[in-house]
Amino acid sequence: MTFASHVATALEYARRKHPPIHSLHEGYAIIKEELDEFWDEVKRQEPSPTAVVSELLHIAAMCQRVAEDVVVRIPAPVTRKTRENPMLLSHDLAL
DSSP states (O other): OOHHHHHHHHHHHHHHHSOOOOOHHHHHHHHHHHHHHHHHHHHSSSOOHHHHHHHHHHHHHHHHHHHHHTGGGSOOOSOOOOSSOOSOOGGGSOO
């Protein structure tokens, strides 16, 4: 399985276990908790590669969940990509 498929599995599990995320503040708190768990593992004298990847999967899944549960409900400003600014804008993503 790829990292992305593991993220999809973790996201599916989280959706079954927990209610939707209702705000950016709640999403931030959840992502920060996962990031703190990752940081705890990083600070260990001998970090477990399995634990590190597991925490990274949780972070990625929760970032996706916040994007899908909260961010897509926020109206995006009317802007567009240009040659000078080729970055994808949040509302350009098909979530």
